[in-house]
Amino acid sequence: MTLAQPDVTVIIGAYEAMPYLVECLASVEAQTLDPTRIEVIAVDDGSQDGTGDYLEEFAARASMAVTVIRQENSGGPSGPRNVGLGKATGRYVFFLDADDRLGTQALERMVAMGDRNSTDVVLGKVEGVNRNAPKSMWGKNRDRTDVFTSNIKFTLSAQKLFRREFLERHGMRFDESLWTGEDALFTMEAYLRADGVSIVADHTCYYLVGRDDGKHVTKSGSYTLRFDSARALMGLLERMLPPGPKRDVLMVRPFLVTLLPQFGPVLLRQDETIRRTKFELAKPLMDAYWNEGVAQRLKVHERLRLELVAMQRPDLLLDVIQFIKDKKEPAPVLKKGATKLYLAYPHYRSRKAGVPDRVYLAEPREAKAYPGWREVPAETFLRAANRKVRRRLRRLKKKFTGPRGTAAA
Known part of the structure; x- marks a missing residue:
């Protein structure tokens, strides 16, 4: 009997993720999407703090399909994400950092949004826990938007729902030569190539957790x-x-x-x-x-x-x-x-x-925040532009015609 294709593959790259990993995996288990429609691929990137063992314990008891891959440390988040993406079978993939967690109903709402609108990327509202999170793009749900007419360019982290067929069609992977900003590169390319982007803004789908052990990638590394x-x-x-x-x-x-x-x-x-x-x-x-x-x-x-x-x-x-x-x-x-x-x-x-x-x-x-400033009405700009056009036309007419409208010699 052939198993049905999962709706979404949750890809978790984990390095020295304890104890944050406990809540991360609990948030996956708590999803309202049917467990048979979820696949988890977790890649332990050479951890020494029990991360790999905890992932295997989770795989043994979870109600959804879980694959654990243990590898030597790759030096950054791109390697584990690429490994997980190469193994994924879901219609969508979602990249979940091991120190963060999903909101309840996150996967169900995002998959439904992507299916309803046939969009290639779905953003779910992000909330910060002990750290700042992007805010300007969560004003309202948007069935279909793009990177030019919205503020999504200011949320380029990888924690989004991507249609897997779309990623494979364009051969998209994370740049393993970058130690930071690799997710911005990947997500911006996806925005530019996507046939539409959807936004779930009325429900917190992702909790961005600030670590207090100094190991978060955005707090480390050379300028x-x-x-x-x-x-x-x-x-x-x-x-x-x-x-x-x-x-x-x-x-x-x-x-x-x-x-x-x-x-x-x-x-x-x-x-x-x-x-x-x-x-x-x-x-x-x-x-x-x-x-x-x-x-x-x-x-x-x-x-x-x-x-x-x-x-x-x-x-x-x-x-x-x-x-x-x-x-x-x-x-x-x-x-x-x-x-x-x-x-x-x-x-x-x-x-x-x-x-x-x-x-x-x-x-x-x-x-406009300063008293006394006056905005120039749009019609003023139009009048000025029209005057410039008329002057240019007069100059061109003089150049190409004689004094009585005949062609210049």
């Missing part, structure tokens, strides 16, 4: 790994999208989430060698990918710091970082009949510094 991660994600966007607004709106993510924190208050505590190295690592990324389309989508203090990195001006940047660290507020400067608002962070209008005024110009979404 150089963050530059590797940014470089990989920016390169993916360059390969998959032509230059233009779509690429720019996604490029905001690696600049804002991965690169900018390296040039925050931490820089004040680091020595000159590290500062110099960071600027050297950032330079090729700034040269290749920093442009006005990305810059205008950031707040002034974010744009200013990255502009100073692009200008290779650590001296000016340290002043700005100290200003922000001291929680000082920049003076607002209104111009053009109060329709333009500049925020006078350090070195504003300084000829010696040479930072263009446009870097300090607040975009409307930031400017």
